[in-house]
Amino acid sequence: MTVGLVIVSHSAKLAEGVAELAQQMAPEVLIAPAGGTADGELGTDYDRVCAALDRVDRGGGVVLLYDLGSAQMIAELAVEGHSGAGEAFVVEAPLVEGAVAAAVAAQSGADIDGVSRAASSAAEAPVDFVVDDKPTAYRAEMVLHNEVGLHARPAALLARAMGGLRAEVAVRHGEQQADARSVLALMGLAARDGDTIEVVASGPDAREAIARVQALVERGFEE
Amino acid sequence: MTCTTETLVAAVRGLAGVVAEHRTELIDLDRAIGDADHGENLNRGFTAVLSALDSSTPDSPSAMLKLVATTLISKVGGASGPLLGTAFLRAATATAGQSELDGAAVAAALKAALDGVVARGKAEVGDKTMVDVLAPAVQAATEAAGESVAAVLAAAASAAEQGAESTIPLVARKGRASYLGERSAGHLDPGARSTALLLRSLANSAGAR
Structure with a gap:
């Protein structure tokens, strides 16, 4: 079961744009934007985030990424109130890089821990990964x-x-x-x-x- | 004297009245160090609580507190919505299963609310936030926990008002006001003021019975 993603932002356009970008790299992952308020203003909307969370929860769990300030609190409240099929985590990650890394990890079949790790490690230095360089490699x-x-x-x-x-x-x-x-x-x-x-x-x-x-x-x- | 569902419903209606009455004052406080929407946001939230009470009747104090929580989370917006919502949500959890609340139960609910706000917003005493109000209020309530609900809330409200005043010289370290740095000093924090108003309103409701 694939992990789903929710992009929580103060801006509907920003949430949709981040979801669009991540979706291009991970076509089969469910990615729901939850940006702006119900009346089209800037802000984060608890009900929208809850609805997005329900929409992408297919049992494999959901990872939520957020942009600023109260978006984190709203995401955490949505997770606390969530009683869906799978677990849900709010991860601290740079929004764009984290969403892309999480989407690709989810598309590759990573579980919710793997997807969360991919998102949160997106802030780290991207190169200098060390593989076991033994002669048998x-x-x-x-x-x-x-x-x-x-x-x-x-x-x-x-x-x-x-x-x-x-x-x-x-x-x-x-x-x-x-x-x-x-x-x-x-x-x-x-x-x-x-x-x-x-x-x-x-x-x-x-x-x-x-x-x-x-x-x-x-x-x-x-x- | 304990707190029943009926008295709590009446007290919540009282909160809505106080918020409406102080709407402009809160807007003005927020204009100085924030984005001038605190009074409007809170008033929208508590107006929605009144509407929710018209269409549903909570059957326990915990259900009443939860109704306030979910309504404020959905309607208030900004940081105040999730923070106040968390406070009421944790108070609802702390009082679950009780048909009447005594002084000790009210003190425990206030403590749970404070813990929830701290966990959610990561603010500490001295950051110029509602925590500067809730923390001393909880301490006073806990010390009075053996007394009546009215006495517990009166103690909490007095400590809350002092806590709100204490935010005036502080430099904000959390929330929108923290963007102003040193310029936030010299202003009463709007979130601290509204929290103190809410606690005084609860104390007045309890004391009037």
């Missing part, structure tokens, strides 16, 4: 040949492709290294069309992880 170099390189949508595809795999996977570009499951870290590599990346994987599904990245790169991330 699998590694492969590949050259990107899609127009935008590891930009938002390709990075999301790559991160999602790691879902369900028992493997630690790092993507290296120059001096930098990123967790292949973190869409923000992958974007932080700034790898462009024509650049060489190295994929390093360890764990039982390491070879499958590399094969999946290889397939995406060869298909030009389906651009």
Whole structure:
């Protein structure tokens, strides 16, 4: 059961925009914007947040992200009053980065703890992920040949492709290294069309992880 | 003298009256260090509480408190809605299952309300917020807990009024007023003022019986 997301904002436009952006990278995740007040003003509306929470709760749990001040309190109250199928958490995260990271994690099949962690770690330095660099790790170099390189949508595809795999996977570009499951870290590599990346994987599904990245790169991330 | 559902309903109607009466004063206080909507927001919330009471009759003190909580959360907006809503919600939980409240139950409900506001808003005494009112009110109520409801609320209201006055020289560290930094000093905090007004109104309702 996929984790759902609620975007709580003082502005209806902001909530809708963040939901739209995250949705593009995670098409199957239920993402509900809950912004503005019922009469179209700026503000956070308890009833709207509760309704959004109910709408995306399919049993796998719901993660709520918020913009400022009272939005956090309203989100917490909605969670306390929620008696739906799954658990619900309010996470402290940068709204845009957190929503994108949470959506991609949810799309990859992460549970509510995994989705919450993805959101809250979005504020951390996106690169310098350290993979176990033992000699038994699998590694492969590949050259990107899609127009935008590891930009938002390709990075999301790559991160999602790691879902369900028992493997630690790092993507290296120059001096930098990123967790292949973190869409923000992958974007932080700034790898462009024509650049060489190295994929390093360890764990039982390491070879499958590399094969999946290889397939995406060869298909030009389906651009 | 204890507090029954009927007396609490009457007291809540009294709260709505006090908020309407002080609407302009609260707006003016909020204009100085906030966004001038506190009186309007609170009045909208308590007007909605009166409407809710027209269409439903709570069957316990706890149900009455919960009705106020959910209405304020939905209607007040800003930070005051969730904070006051949390206060009433926690008081409702603390009094669940009791058909009448004695002085000790009222003191316990006030303590639960304070704990809820602190947990929700993360403010401490000295931050120039409603916590500067609720904290001394709860202390006074707890010390008077063996007495009547009227005595407990009278003690709480007096401490609350002193607490509200104590916010005047403070520099705000929480909420919208904190954006003003040092310039927030010298003003009575509107949330502190309204909280003290609500407690005095409850005390007057209890004392009038």
